[in-house]
Amino acid sequence: MTAPQDELPLRPRDRSRNRARRRARGRVTVVGVCGELFITAGILVLLFLGWQLWWNDAILAKGQSSAAADQNAQWAIKTSPEPSTAPSTASPAPNAPATPAEPVVDTKTYDNAEVFAIMYVPRFGAGTQRNIAQGYGMDVLNSFKMGVGHYPSTQMPGAVGNFAVAAHRSAYGGGMHLIDQFQVGDPIYIETKDGWFTYRFRNLEYVTPTATDVLDAIPRVSTKATTDRLITLTTCNPLYSTAERIAAYGTYESFRPGAGNPPPEIAADVAKWGK
Amino acid sequence: MYGALWRILPGPWWIRAVLVLILVLAVAYALFTWVYPWVDSIINPLSVTVPE
Numbered sequence: 001m002t003a004p005q006d007e008l009p010l011r012p013r014d015r016s017r018n019r020a021r022r023r024a025r026g027r028v029t030v031v032g033v034c035g036e037l038f039i040t041a042g043i044l045v046l047l048f049l050g051w052q053l054w055w056n057d058a059i060l061a062k063g064q065s066s067a068a069a070d071q072n073a074q075w076a077i078k079t080s081p082e083p084s085t086a087p088s089t090a091s092p093a094p095n096a097p098a099t100p101a102e103p104v105v106d107t108k109t110y111d112n113a114e115v116f117a118i119m120y121v122p123r124f125g126a127g128t129q130r131n132i133a134q135g136y137g138m139d140v141l142n143s144f145k146m147g148v149g150h151y152p153s154t155q156m157p158g159a160v161g162n163f164a165v166a167a168h169r170s171a172y173g174g175g176m177h178l179i180d181q182f183q184v185g186d187p188i189y190i191e192t193k194d195g196w197f198t199y200r201f202r203n204l205e206y207v208t209p210t211a212t213d214v215l216d217a218i219p220r221v222s223t224k225a226t227t228d229r230l231i232t233l234t235t236c237n238p239l240y241s242t243a244e245r246i247a248a249y250g251t252y253e254s255f256r257p258g259a260g261n262p263p264p265e266i267a268a269d270v271a272k273w274g275k
Numbered sequence: 276m277y278g279a280l281w282r283i284l285p286g287p288w289w290i291r292a293v294l295v296l297i298l299v300l301a302v303a304y305a306l307f308t309w310v311y312p313w314v315d316s317i318i319n320p321l322s323v324t325v326p327e
Contacts, residue, residue, distance in 0.1 A: 028276065028278075032276070032278075033276050036276045036277055037276075044306070047303070047306060047311075048306075048311055048314065051306070051307055052311070052315060056311070056312075056315070
C-alpha cells in the first residue's frame with residue numbers, strides 16, 4: 001500500500017527505483033520483527049523501573065502518609081478531652097518544670113499487619129508520617145496504608161529494650177529514603193493511642209543483611225534489656241539496592257500523654273497532616 | 276511490525292502520529308494500572324525481609 005502523497009513529478013527511472021525502495025522498506029522480515037520485539041522488551045523493562053521507582057513510589061507514599069494522618073486523627077479525637085482539660089488545670093504554673101511522664105507501654109499483642117503506632121521523623125520531611133504495623137512482611141511494607149513494620153520479636157514503643165522497625169529505602173513509599181541524612185540528636189517521634197514518644201537519633205551503622213543482632217535489646221551487644229529504651233530503624237542500603245542494611249539507633253527522651261497532644265515543636269506539622 | 280502498523284493507520288502523517296500517540300498512552304496506562312502491579316507482586320526485587 002503506497003501513501004497518497006503529493007510528490008514532485010519524477011523521471012520514470014527515479015520513480016521505479018523509488019517504488020522498489022519503498023517495497024524493500026515495507027517488507028516484514030523475521031530479523032526485523034525480532035529486532036522490534038527486543039527493542040519493545042527493553043522499553044517495557046525501563047518503563048517498569050520508572051513505574052516502580054517513581055510512579056508507584058509516589059502513589060504509595062501519598063497513600064501511606066494520608067493513612068497515618070487518618071490514624072492520628074482517630075486517636076486524637078478519642079483522647080482530645082484529656083489534653084483540653086489538662087492544660088487548664090495546669091495553667092497556673094506554665095513555666096514550672098514538668099515532671100517527666102512515665103511512658104505508657106502498650107502490652108497488647110497485635111496481629112500481623114495491625115497498626116499500633118505512627119512514626120514521624122521531621123528530618124525525612126513534612127508529611128512523611130507513616131503507620132507502623134506489626135510484622136515486616138511485604139504485606140506491611142508494600143501496603144498503601146502502612147509502610148513501616150515492627151519486628152514482633154522486639155519491644156514496643158517506650159519499653160525498656162529495643163523498639164525496632166523496618167521500612168523500604170527506595171520505592172514502595174520509601175519510608176526511610178533519607179535515613180542517611182540523620183544528624184545526631186534528630187528527633188524520632190512515635191505516636192501510639194496513648195501518647196507521643198520522643199527518641200533522639202544517636203548513630204548509624206552499615207551492616208550486612210544477616211546482622212540481625214541490630215535488633216537485640218542492646219543492639220549488637222546483648223539480648224537482655226537493662227535500663228535503656230532504644231529505637232532502631234532498619235532499611236536497605238545503598239539506594240535502589242538490597243546489598244546492605246542501615247541500622248539507625250535512637251535513645252528514648254520523653255513521653256507525652258495523649259495522642260491528640262503532640263509535642264509543641266511539631267504540633268503545627270501534625271495539624272497539617274492529611275490536608 | 277511497527278512499519279506495518281504505520282501503514283495500516285489511515286489519514287495523513289499527522290493524523291497517524293496522533294493515533295500512534297493515543298495508542299502508546301493507552302498501552303502505558305494499561306501497563307501502569309494492571310500489568311506492572313501484577314508483575315511486581317511476583318518478582319518483588321526490593322524486599323527488605325531479614326533472613327532469620
